[in-house]
Amino acid sequence: xxxxxxxxxxxxxxxxxxxxxxxxxxxxxxxxxxxxxxxxxxxxxxxxxxxxxxxxxxxxxxxxxxxxxxxxxxxxxxxxxxxxxxxxxxxxxxxxxxxxxxxxxxxxxxxxxxxxxxxxxxxxxxxxxxxxxxxxxxxxxxxxxxxxxxxxxxxxxxxxxxxxxxxxxxxxxxxxxxxxxxxxxxxxxxxxxxxxxxxxxxxxxxxxxxxxxxxxxxxxxxxxxxxxxxxxxxxxxxxxxxxxxxxxxxxxxxxxxxxxxxxxxxxxxxxxxxxxxxxxxxxxxxxxxxxxxxxxxxxxxxxxxxxxxxxxxxxxxxxxxxxxxxxxxxxxxxxxxxxxxxxxxxxxxxxxxxxxxxxxxxxxxxxxxxxxxxxxxxxxxxxxxxxxxxxxxxxxxxxxxxxxxxxxxxxxxxxxxxxxxxxxxxxxxxxxxxxxxxxxxxxxxxxxxxxxxxxxxxxxxxxxxxxxxxxx
Amino acid sequence: xxxxxxxxxxxxxxxxxxxxxxxxxxxxxxxxxxxxxxxxxxxxxxxxxxxxxxxxxxxxxxxxxxxxxxxxxxxxxxxxxxxxxxxxxxxxxxxxxxxxxxxxxxxxxxxxxxxxxxxxxxxxxxxxxxxxxxxxxxxxxxxxxxxxxxxxxxxxxxxxxxxxxxxxxxxxxxxxxxxxxxxxxxxxxxxxxxxxxxxxxxxxxxxxxxxxxxxxxxxxxxxxxxxxxxxxxxxxxxxxxxxxxxxxxxxxxxxxxxxxxxxxxxxxxxxxxxxxxxxxxxxxxxxxxxxxxxxxxxxxxxxxxxxxxxxxxxxxxxxxxxxxxxxxxxxxxxxxxxxxxxxxxx
Numbered sequence: 001x002x003x004x005x006x007x008x009x010x011x012x013x014x015x016x017x018x019x020x021x022x023x024x025x026x027x028x029x030x031x032x033x034x035x036x037x038x039x040x041x042x043x044x045x046x047x048x049x050x051x052x053x054x055x056x057x058x059x060x061x062x063x064x065x066x067x068x069x070x071x072x073x074x075x076x077x078x079x080x081x082x083x084x085x086x087x088x089x090x091x092x093x094x095x096x097x098x099x100x101x102x103x104x105x106x107x108x109x110x111x112x113x114x115x116x117x118x119x120x121x122x123x124x125x126x127x128x129x130x131x132x133x134x135x136x137x138x139x140x141x142x143x144x145x146x147x148x149x150x151x152x153x154x155x156x157x158x159x160x161x162x163x164x165x166x167x168x169x170x171x172x173x174x175x176x177x178x179x180x181x182x183x184x185x186x187x188x189x190x191x192x193x194x195x196x197x198x199x200x201x202x203x204x205x206x207x208x209x210x211x212x213x214x215x216x217x218x219x220x221x222x223x224x225x226x227x228x229x230x231x232x233x234x235x236x237x238x239x240x241x242x243x244x245x246x247x248x249x250x251x252x253x254x255x256x257x258x259x260x261x262x263x264x265x266x267x268x269x270x271x272x273x274x275x276x277x278x279x280x281x282x283x284x285x286x287x288x289x290x291x292x293x294x295x296x297x298x299x300x301x302x303x304x305x306x307x308x309x310x311x312x313x314x315x316x317x318x319x320x321x322x323x324x325x326x327x328x329x330x331x332x333x334x335x336x337x338x339x340x341x342x343x344x345x346x347x348x349x350x351x352x353x354x355x356x357x358x359x360x361x362x363x364x365x366x367x368x369x370x371x372x373x374x375x376x377x378x379x380x381x382x383x384x385x386x387x388x389x390x391x392x393x394x395x396x397x398x399x400x401x402x403x404x405x406x407x408x409x410x411x412x413x414x415x416x417x418x419x420x421x422x423x424x425x426x427x428x429x430x431x432x433x434x435x436x437x438x439x440x441x442x443x444x445x446x447x448x449x450x451x452x453x454x455x456x457x458x459x460x461x462x463x464x465x466x467x468x469x470x471x472x
Numbered sequence: 473x474x475x476x477x478x479x480x481x482x483x484x485x486x487x488x489x490x491x492x493x494x495x496x497x498x499x500x501x502x503x504x505x506x507x508x509x510x511x512x513x514x515x516x517x518x519x520x521x522x523x524x525x526x527x528x529x530x531x532x533x534x535x536x537x538x539x540x541x542x543x544x545x546x547x548x549x550x551x552x553x554x555x556x557x558x559x560x561x562x563x564x565x566x567x568x569x570x571x572x573x574x575x576x577x578x579x580x581x582x583x584x585x586x587x588x589x590x591x592x593x594x595x596x597x598x599x600x601x602x603x604x605x606x607x608x609x610x611x612x613x614x615x616x617x618x619x620x621x622x623x624x625x626x627x628x629x630x631x632x633x634x635x636x637x638x639x640x641x642x643x644x645x646x647x648x649x650x651x652x653x654x655x656x657x658x659x660x661x662x663x664x665x666x667x668x669x670x671x672x673x674x675x676x677x678x679x680x681x682x683x684x685x686x687x688x689x690x691x692x693x694x695x696x697x698x699x700x701x702x703x704x705x706x707x708x709x710x711x712x713x714x715x716x717x718x719x720x721x722x723x724x725x726x727x728x729x730x731x732x733x734x735x736x737x738x739x740x741x742x743x744x745x746x747x748x749x750x751x752x753x754x755x756x757x758x759x760x761x762x763x764x765x766x767x768x769x770x771x772x773x774x775x776x777x778x779x780x781x782x783x784x785x786x787x788x789x790x791x792x793x794x795x796x797x798x799x800x801x802x803x804x805x806x807x808x809x810x811x812x813x814x815x816x817x818x
Contacts, residue, residue, distance in 0.1 A: 070608055078603045095611040245671075256668070264608035265588075265665070272605065272662035464646070464653040468637060471595040471658040472630035 001054065004029070011053050012079065018043045024193045025050060028132070028168060033190040035138070035169040035182060039197055039317055044170045045072065048134045049079065051168070052107055057131030060165075061110045062155065064140045065287070069110045070264070076108055086110035087121075104128050113151035122161055130165040135186065138169040139310060142181045150376045156187040164188075173197055173313045175423045197313055197423050201320045203327040203449070204415040204435035205442045206408070215331050219243070219303060222329065223251045225444060227451050228280040230299035233306075233315050235339055237261045237285055243303070244283035255281040258288040286311065295321035298449065302330045307340040308401035309408060309422040325433075325448050332409045332438065337402060344398050348391055349374060358384040411437050473497075473521070473528075475535035477678040479553065479561045481514055482542060486784060487550035488512050494529055497521040501715075503747050506754045507805065510812060511784060515755070516575040518713075520685065567679050570644060571689035576713035576755065583709050584688045585613040586620075588657060590705055591633070593621050595658025598630035607657055620705040632701045640691045647673065651680060652687035713755040721748035726762045746802040753806055758813040767806050771799065775807040783808055783815075 004025050008014050017025075024036040024047045038044050052059040063069050069086040076084040083106050085099045103109070103124055115121055135141070141152045159167065169182055169190060183190055209215040219232065234240040237259040244257040256270045256279055273279045275294055282288060300319045306312040312330075320326030349357070349370040357364055357374045364371045377387050404422055411418045415435035417427040428434075436442045444450045462470075482488055492508040499519035509515045521528075533551065536542040541557030544550070553561070569575075589607050596604050606614070641649035651673070657663035666684075670677045695706040712719060724734040725745075735742045753761045778795055779786050788796070788804045 071605075074605050074608075078605065092610060092612075098611070248671075256665075262665075266667070268605070268608045269657065269663050269665050272657070276660070276662055278662060464641065464650040465638060467650075467653040467656075467661070468634055468641075471591065471653075471656060471661060472598045472634040 004050070007050055007054055011050060012046065018046075020193055020195045021047055024168070027191045027193060028166060029054075031166060033167045033169075033186075033188045035171075035174075035179060035190040035192045037171055037174050037179070037192065037194040037197075039172055039195055039199065042172075042195065044136075044172075045075070047170070048132060048168055049076065049081065049108075051132050052081070055131040057129035058103075058106050059108050059132045059134060060116075060125065060130050061108065061134040061136055062113055062116055063110050063136045064113065064152075065137070069112070072110060073108075081107055084108040084110075087115050088112035089114060100124055113155065116158060117151045117154045122158065125162060130162060133159065133162065133165045133167045135167065135169045135182075137171060138182050139171040139174050139178055141185045142178045150373060153185065154380075156185050159186055159188070172317060173310045173423065175310070178310065196420075196425055198416070198420055198425065198427070199317065199320065200428070201323050201325055202316060203325065203433065203447050204316075204419065205327060205329045206411075206415060206436070206438040207329060207331050207442065208438045209331055209333050211333055215303070215333050216243075218331060219301065220247065220251050222299075222301060223247055223253055223281060225451050226327070227298045227449060228253065229274065229277065229282075229294070229297055230280070230301065231282045231284055231288070231297060231315075231318055232301045232303055233284055233286070233288075235285065235304040235343065239303070240283040240285055244281070247281060247283070253280040255279065255283060257283045259285040260287040286315065293321075294318070296324070297321070297326065298324075299327045299329065302328075305330070305332060305336040305340055305409065306405060307344060307398065309404055309419060310401075312405065312408075313419070313423070327442075327444075327447065327449050329442070330409060337406050340402055340405075344395075344402075348395065351388060351391075354384060354388055354391070358387075409438060412439050413437060473524075473532050473678050474676045475532045475539065475541070476561065476564050476566070477676055478529060478532040479536060479541060479557060480566055481512070481517070482551055482553045482557070483512070484553040484555065484558050486512065487545065487552050489550050490529060490533065491549065493517070494524065494526065497524050498526075501751070503750045503754075503805075506751060507809070510754050510809070516569075516572045518576055520575075520580070520681070522581070567645075567648075567675075567682050569682050569686040569689075571686050571693065574689045574693055575685060577710055578689055578692050579709050579711065580685050580688050580692075582613070583692045583706055584684065585609050586616055586705050586709070587688060587691060587702070588655070588663075589613055589617045590620065590702060591637075592657045593617060594630055594633050595656075595661075597621075597625060599659040601659060616705060616708075620702075623704060624701060629701060636694065636701050637691065640694045641687065644686060644690055648683040648686055651683045655684070714752050715748075718748035718751045721745050722752045722761070725749065725766065728765070731766075746800075750802070750805060750809070753809045758810070763806075763810055767803065767810060771803060772807060772810070774799070775804070779807075783811060 002010075004022060005015070005017070008017060020036060020038040020042050024034050024038075027034040028047075028051055036044060036047060048059050048061065061072070063072065069088055073084045073086045085106055085108075087096055087099055087110070089112065091099075099106075099109075104127075111121070116125075135155065141155065159165070167186060167188055167190070169186065169188075171178075171182070174182065179192065207218065209218050223230070223232070232243065234243065237257075240259050241257040244255040247253055247255040256273065258267065258270050262270070270279070270282070274282050297319045300316045302312070302315070306315065316328035319328055347369070353370065354374060357371065358378065361375065361378060364374075366372055366375055374387065377390075382390075408415060408418045414427060414430040415437050417430070420427045433447060478493075481493055489508060492505050492512070493514065495502065495505040496509045496514055496517045497520055499522050501518070506515070509518065533542070533544070536551070536557070537544060539557070539560060540554060541560050542551045542553055589609055592607055641652060644652075651669055654664045654669060654672075655666075664672070666677055666680055669680045673680070691702065692706045692709065694700055695702040696710070697703065714722070721734060721738065721740075721744075724738065725731065729737070731745050731749075732742055735745045738745070749766060774795065778791055786804075786808060788801050791804070
């Protein structure tokens with residue numbers, strides 16, 4: 001068999017692997033289940049693409065984000081892998097059927113955890129030769145599992161039913177506890193390939209603001225002064241949309257919102273506008289990011305407090321992939337932790353609901369998300385007591401994760417140290433290019449992140465005939 | 473849809489049922505929806521907003537009420553424009569689509585998807601780009617465009633397409649042509665979203681959509697020519713505005729079948745045969761329906777002497793008992809459709 005580097009050259013035209021890719025591939029080639037914890041932008045997808053190229057059979061990728069799956073299929077096709085398909089709950093019936101009928105010819109198949117857990121799907125998959133099982137965004141096993149995607153908890157059992165194929169678990173961020181949990185859920189003892197989550201070129205900043213109004217005006221001020229492009233993260237779709245419009249009208253920038261509420265065409269267009277530098281700012285929810293390859297993002301601002309440091313690390317990781325100075329700013333107003341707390345609780349049934357549901361399951365409407373969740377557990381034979389314990393434990397974990405996040409925000413000392421601590425990493429010595437904790441002002445000039453004075457180019461309305469001519 | 477958009481669909485001379493407008497937009501084709509859609513001259517709206525939720529017009533209605541632009545009946549079912557509403561609406565320059573009579577004959581949403589992807593693929597091909605992200609569309613659109621492109625690609629495709637699109641768009645108002653080209657995705661042009669177009673042109677999203685439908689219908693109609701570069705891609709999307717099973721019923725009846733016999737042969741209920749016929753009568757030109765057979769002159773004459781006044785005020789239950797005993801509601805409704813077709817030639 002040709003060397004990994006020769007395959008890399010042949011398929012992708014690169015002569016060198018990025019750090020972590022080769023180690024993960026070598027581990028897989030040796031037949032070892034592998035947990036690869038590589039920072040955003042490290043090229044995690046290349047690992048399974050190249051493995052799929054080198055081995056006969058189908059690479060099955062379990063992916064949590066529906067919108068992302070089709071992007072990934074497109075990306076594979078762009079790289080010359082035409083035998084790729086995705087099935088999730090949004091796939092029309094006819095399309096699903098045609099994919100299933102040609103399952104044995106596929107080289108890459110993306111499935112949502114819900115699809116994978118359907119018995120008919122498992123039956124079909126048992127009949128084909130799986131060269132590799134990939135659990136993408138494996139941290140979702142821990143972050144999303146009990147609250148949103150109970151199906152992730154079945155992955156271990158499903159893996160058994162598929163005769164334990166060689167498994168690659170991919171994630172950008174996972175502390176020791178998360179690693180342990182991923183391995184436990186998947187019933188595997190993987191080799192761990194890891195790179196530091198630290199991104200030395202991203203300056204970390206936390207800013208305390210008095211209230212919502214101050215926060216808004218500070219955001220506006222920052223957006224005007226920072227070099228572009230940049231991403232502003234929100235926890236609410238509506239607020240992302242409203243702020244994009246407001247910034248566009250008041251801050252002299254081109255801005256658009258990106259969230260799961262947009263249809264596929266709009267998501268495509270906004271994403272492409274951003275990629276081709278036609279947009280300065282994206283106002284996004286967490287739906288934006290996974291799978292976005294743009295290396296010159298200069299800033300990531302968090303308008304709302306993320307629920308944990310792992311999400312935060314994922315999201316600020318979109319900045320500065322080109323290695324140039326960039327900044328991650330978190331705007332914090334007193335009481336901001338209430339929002340992630342409330343969002344967490346709204347997904348979780350109360351103890352009383354659990355009791356009432358287990359007593360009279362038939363008197364509940366299954367389309368209610370919480371009831372759907374309880375029905376899932378009950379159908380899988382999990383007792384009421386176990387479910388209560390599960391949610392109580394989960395609540396403790398979430399509260400702990402949130403309190404780590406709040407610790408970070410309130411830290412009077414080095415933010416990077418606080419951040420890396422959560423991933424069991426030691427921080428390099430603090431210097432002026434490292435961070436500005438909440439009690440220290442942010443000096444954009446000192447970190448070379450002040451927008452150069454630019455005269456905005458007058459927007460020229462192109463006549464439609466000319467626009468057509470340019471297209472063709 | 474905002475208040476002004478909904479206002480355009482209302483009248484000061486006719487009460488219009490909210491549910492009919494909603495069902496038309498959502499593509500719920502019951503005979504009653506189609507009948508009243510025809511009465512309101514709103515049939516082109518059919519299927520144009522499949523994702524509209526039930527009750528999705530409520531906000532617009534409330535807004536119209538607050539402005540005193542409409543009155544709502546006691547049962548909250550119908551709307552009528554007030555004089556103030558007429559004046560208010562007249563102050564908004566509103567877009568009047570020019571291809572509207574074509575709309576029921578096309579699946580405009582599917583045609584739009586195909587057009588956008590075909591433009592992207594051709595544009596990237598013209599610039600020799602081998603690697604790019606295709607627009608996110610459903611598999612059927614991808615399949616159709618792939619097949620079309622396979623047959624159409626060649627050195628002249630891009631210039632042929634540019635010429636054809638220019639010819640189509642020239643027939644439309646300039647701003648409509650601009651909105652069409654601004655939303656195209658292709659080489660070095662990601663394309664604008666509906667919302668961005670609305671913002672840039674200071675128009676409501678629904679007006680932008682009307683312009684889009686106009687552009688797509690114009691291009692689709694021109695692509696009917698076999699020499700048009702998009703002919704093989706778009707012509708298959710032309711359709712009779714009548715379901716295939718109604719077409720089959722209509723053909724059987726036209727061939728001289730008694731309605732009950734047609735029902736027996738097609739293994740459907742008599743009431744279904746009648747629904748099929750009413751659908752066909754509403755949606756097709758008067759010449760394409762066998763009125764002579766189904767609604768013979770003597771029957772028309774009987775109804776002519778029994779009903780008077782405005783068509784909207786006719787009521788089956790107000791017919792003399794003897795007539796009700798002789799003729800089912802089906803014939804009464806068919807007669808009304810026939811009369812309507814006399815007033816507004818299809």
